[in-house]
Amino acid sequence: MFVLILLGAIIISLLVGGWPTLRAFGLAFVTSTDWDPVQEVFGAAVPVYGTIVTSVLALLMAVPLAFGIAFYLTELAPPLVRRPIGTAIELLAAVPSIIYGMWGFFVVVPFMAEYVQPHIIDTLDGTPLLQDLFAGPPFGTGIFTAALILAVMVVPFVAATMRDVFQTVPAVYKESAYGVGCTTWEVMRSVVIPYTRSSVVGGIMLGLGRALGETMAVTFVIGNSNRISGNLFGSGNTIASLVALEFGESEAGSLKLSSLLALGFILFVISFIVLAISRLLLREVKA
Amino acid sequence: MKLIGSTLALALAGVLGAGVAQAEQITGAGATFPAPVYSAWGEAAKAAAGIELNYQAIGSGAGQTQILNRTVDFGASDAPMAPEKLESGKLLQFPSVMGAEVAIVNLPGIKPGELKLTGELLAEIYLGKITKWNDPQLVELNRGLALPGIAIAPVYRADGSGTTYVWTSYLSAVSPDWKSVVGAATSVKWPAGNGAKGNDGVAATVRQVKGAIGYVEFAFAAKNGLTYSQLRNKAGVFVQPTLETFSAAAGNGDWAGAKNYAVSLIDTQGEKSWPIVSATFIELPKDPKDAARSAAVMKFFDWAYKDGAQIASGLQYVPLPTAVQDAVRSSWRSEIKAPDGAAIYK
Numbered sequence: 001m002f003v004l005i006l007l008g009a010i011i012i013s014l015l016v017g018g019w020p021t022l023r024a025f026g027l028a029f030v031t032s033t034d035w036d037p038v039q040e041v042f043g044a045a046v047p048v049y050g051t052i053v054t055s056v057l058a059l060l061m062a063v064p065l066a067f068g069i070a071f072y073l074t075e076l077a078p079p080l081v082r083r084p085i086g087t088a089i090e091l092l093a094a095v096p097s098i099i100y101g102m103w104g105f106f107v108v109v110p111f112m113a114e115y116v117q118p119h120i121i122d123t124l125d126g127t128p129l130l131q132d133l134f135a136g137p138p139f140g141t142g143i144f145t146a147a148l149i150l151a152v153m154v155v156p157f158v159a160a161t162m163r164d165v166f167q168t169v170p171a172v173y174k175e176s177a178y179g180v181g182c183t184t185w186e187v188m189r190s191v192v193i194p195y196t197r198s199s200v201v202g203g204i205m206l207g208l209g210r211a212l213g214e215t216m217a218v219t220f221v222i223g224n225s226n227r228i229s230g231n232l233f234g235s236g237n238t239i240a241s242l243v244a245l246e247f248g249e250s251e252a253g254s255l256k257l258s259s260l261l262a263l264g265f266i267l268f269v270i271s272f273i274v275l276a277i278s279r280l281l282l283r284e285v286k287a
Numbered sequence: 288m289k290l291i292g293s294t295l296a297l298a299l300a301g302v303l304g305a306g307v308a309q310a311e312q313i314t315g316a317g318a319t320f321p322a323p324v325y326s327a328w329g330e331a332a333k334a335a336a337g338i339e340l341n342y343q344a345i346g347s348g349a350g351q352t353q354i355l356n357r358t359v360d361f362g363a364s365d366a367p368m369a370p371e372k373l374e375s376g377k378l379l380q381f382p383s384v385m386g387a388e389v390a391i392v393n394l395p396g397i398k399p400g401e402l403k404l405t406g407e408l409l410a411e412i413y414l415g416k417i418t419k420w421n422d423p424q425l426v427e428l429n430r431g432l433a434l435p436g437i438a439i440a441p442v443y444r445a446d447g448s449g450t451t452y453v454w455t456s457y458l459s460a461v462s463p464d465w466k467s468v469v470g471a472a473t474s475v476k477w478p479a480g481n482g483a484k485g486n487d488g489v490a491a492t493v494r495q496v497k498g499a500i501g502y503v504e505f506a507f508a509a510k511n512g513l514t515y516s517q518l519r520n521k522a523g524v525f526v527q528p529t530l531e532t533f534s535a536a537a538g539n540g541d542w543a544g545a546k547n548y549a550v551s552l553i554d555t556q557g558e559k560s561w562p563i564v565s566a567t568f569i570e571l572p573k574d575p576k577d578a579a580r581s582a583a584v585m586k587f588f589d590w591a592y593k594d595g596a597q598i599a600s601g602l603q604y605v606p607l608p609t610a611v612q613d614a615v616r617s618s619w620r621s622e623i624k625a626p627d628g629a630a631i632y633k
Binding site: 034035037038039109110139140141219220235247249250251254 | 347351475482495
């Protein structure tokens, strides 16, 4: 009950704070790509786009990897290594995000700029669609790097959840599948996954939640420019990092501060939608 | 349990004991740019003037909010506060110290102070119009240097900052294009380039990306051995960023004509002036609730003007001209009043 009141209070205070902006720009606030503090014109499209694209990309990279880890740990790994590897994965989840940010900035970004990006750009040059997707100056920073860092941060969450739920599958089910001659992969696909599907989706949503709200690590590597570049190596912005960057220099009562609060409100709504979708998915699974 | 309790009590006693030390406490909040010099002054003033400063570098905008709400003894901001706001908030604004900004670059084989740039070209670079280092206009300026044909990667401050305010003010002053397309503010709509967080973020990005150009406080560039450029000033002379050219710019500012001391030291006249110099400001309530604390704030800055110049220069900040210091003192005398109408600063 208390949690509900608190949640409601947060939403209301964000809405009240963001109201001047929403009143001034209306729906255009969500669709406009302008963010011009000099002219006092604000639009949320770029950070919203950046937030969603980086999070979804991160999940695309993280989920298969996390699934592999969980699969290995529950079915393939010899018992002796399960515990140390499992613990190592959990430790990854405990690393503060600022550490990931610094690692991203000082290690991953130069590496991307020097080796990865030029090669990908050269290799794909001439391939339709893909050459547009992987274009842009090889700065090292950008949407792709941000998604990569987020993926690394999300993997331990998703992997740990998956491993835990895979272990809840009653041994009888698996044994009987093996008994009729299934391979390990067939057992995984036809017994373990159907049995645990809802929890797996829950784990992925947990990861998505973390990716959506991540601030510091993203700020370090995304390039922080308020443009939708349309390619993956271009720089961008996310809601959380924009709010964190601009908050300190926003004057009280200004339209800018109000816009930042409205952005917070939008992030809240996005998270809420994600949660609602996951709930919906889970319900379908149960039925 | 008992042990923990008594340890706590001891620790508490220690904290309280330290607080009893005979120093007047003042609190301030705001700009991050002068934070290093304020903290150095605070350290020195504890022994020299008996004042203990607790300064929180939370950003100019947040500092203005705090002083308008009177939660601190003084606010600090890089950009001068709007006159109406000073009026309605009953605040006196005065400059504390000055600083300069430089352009930093990452070009193989080019050493600090070798590259020559003009404000117009900087504006074109940041507008995304000049995109290669071997652009004819850049080559023309730098006949003796071998400029590589690599892309220019402009880097800017992604967080709102006084540094950006000063930098964009300069670009607006020298380039009509910049003024109409972008303008000047603590954060703007950048037409080109990538953002990084803080002075150190900009410096690190420039250091990592070949062909990058960025802007930082000179203090920062000097401390970190970054490759800064020369700039052409209003008189048409190329100058190096040194304390001498900064002071020359400060001396050429129109202090007398500026309301609330909101003087512009951008692109000042004079052959020796460095073009990007700015003052940072303090806001002090004209009707202080606690006259003793207000007096302590003025005593602190009086001390900083008199004896803090060395410390400021050591950190590559520029002390105020003496005439300006005296003007500020007389403003304190005439503007800041106790409830009974008597001047607090004597």
